[in-house]
Amino acid sequence: FYSEDLTNAAFKHIKLEHGLRQALLENQFLVYYQPKLCLLSGRVLGAEALLRWKHPEEGFISPQDFIPVAEESGLIMEIGEWVLRQACEQAVSWERQGLAFEHIAVNVSGVQVQHEAFVDSVKGNLESSGLQPRRLELELTENFLMKDVEASASLLADLRQLGISIAIDDFGTGYSSLAYLTRFPVNKLKIDRSFIANVLSDEQNKKIAHAIINLGHSLNMKVVAEGIEFGQQLDLLKDKGCDEGQGYLIAKPLPNDEFVDFLKRYDARKLNFRQTKQFGIHHQSITKALA
Numbered sequence: 001f002y003s004e005d006l007t008n009a010a011f012k013h014i015k016l017e018h019g020l021r022q023a024l025l026e027n028q029f030l031v032y033y034q035p036k037l038c039l040l041s042g043r044v045l046g047a048e049a050l051l052r053w054k055h056p057e058e059g060f061i062s063p064q065d066f067i068p069v070a071e072e073s074g075l076i077m078e079i080g081e082w083v084l085r086q087a088c089e090q091a092v093s094w095e096r097q098g099l100a101f102e103h104i105a106v107n108v109s110g111v112q113v114q115h116e117a118f119v120d121s122v123k124g125n126l127e128s129s130g131l132q133p134r135r136l137e138l139e140l141t142e143n144f145l146m147k148d149v150e151a152s153a154s155l156l157a158d159l160r161q162l163g164i165s166i167a168i169d170d171f172g173t174g175y176s177s178l179a180y181l182t183r184f185p186v187n188k189l190k191i192d193r194s195f196i197a198n199v200l201s202d203e204q205n206k207k208i209a210h211a212i213i214n215l216g217h218s219l220n221m222k223v224v225a226e227g228i229e230f231g232q233q234l235d236l237l238k239d240k241g242c243d244e245g246q247g248y249l250i251a252k253p254l255p256n257d258e259f260v261d262f263l264k265r266y267d268a269r270k271l272n273f274r275q276t277k278q279f280g281i282h283h284q285s286i287t288k289a290l291a
C-alpha cells in the first residue's frame, strides 16, 4: 500500500506540474481581488490579489494545491512574476478610472523572493506599470521570513528601499523570533485566518488575536485580520483595535470587473457605524453600503 500511495502521489505531482506548464502557455491563470477595509472608518483600503487556476477540464484548482508544486518545479518564478505584473497593471487601471483605493497586496513565495533578481523584478514592474511604490504591498509568510532571519532582514531592507510596504502573512502559525521581529522593517502583521475562525468560540484564540494586535501596535505596525465571516468577529476585532480586515463578510475574492463594480458601488458613509456600543458593522449594514 505504501509504495502504491507513493506512486499515486508522484503521478499526481507530475500531472500537476505538466498542467501548470500548460496553464502558463494557454493563459489559464486569473487574478482575483479581495477587498480590504479600514475597520475604523469602514473605507475600502485596497485589495489582496489572489491567484486562480481555471483548468479546462477540472475547473478551479486551489492555490493551496498547486503553489507547492509550482515552488518545487521552479515554475513559481514565472507564475509569481505574472501575478505581480497583472496586479500592478490592474491597480494602475483602477487609479486611471478614478476609483478610491490605497494599495494592492500581492502574495509572494519564499522561493520567488530568495532569487537574487527579485528586488530588481519588483522595481521593473513598478516602472513598467507606472504604479507608485507606496501603493504596492508584498505579503511574505512568517515561516519563510523566520527560516533565515539575517538574510530576511537584509532582503526586507532592500524591498523597503523601493518605497513599497511589507506585510507578514499567516502570522501566529510559525515560530517567530520576537527579537528579530523588532529588527524587520515590516509595516503590517496579518493574523492567520485560523485564529479569526475561532475568535468567538475559543477564549485562547481571542487572547492570541488580542496579543498579536498589541504586539503589532507596540512595534509600530498595522494589524490586519483575514477570514472575517461574521459581524460579531468584526465587532470584536474592531473593539480590540485591529486596523484592517477582509473576509467573506465584506466580499469574497472577486474577478477584476466585479471588484471594480464593488469599488464603484461601495459607500462607507452608508455603513451604520454607531449602531452598537462597539460601533459594530453588521452584515445588513455592509449590504446597505453596497446598495
Ligand code: C2E
Pocket (backbone or CB within 6 Å): 034, 049, 050, 051, 062, 063, 064, 067, 080, 083, 107, 108, 109, 139, 169, 170, 193, 226, 227, 228, 229, 246, 247, 248, 249, 253
Ligand atoms: P493567504 O494569502 O493567507 O490568503 C487568504 C486565503 O483566505 C485566500 O485563499 C482567500 O480566498 C481565503 N479567504 C478570504 N476570506 C475568507 C473567509 O472569510 N473565509 C474563508 N474560509 N477563507 C477566506 P486562497 O485564495 O485559496 O489562497 C490560499 C493561499 O494560497 C493564500 O493564503 C496564499 O498563501 C496562496 N496564494 C494565493 N495567491 C497566491 C499568489 O499569487 N502567489 C503565492 N505565492 N501564493 C498565493
Ligand code: MG
Pocket (backbone or CB within 6 Å): 048, 107, 139, 169
Ligand atoms: Mg495573503
Ligand code: MG
Pocket (backbone or CB within 6 Å): 169, 170, 171, 190, 192, 193, 226
Ligand atoms: Mg494568510
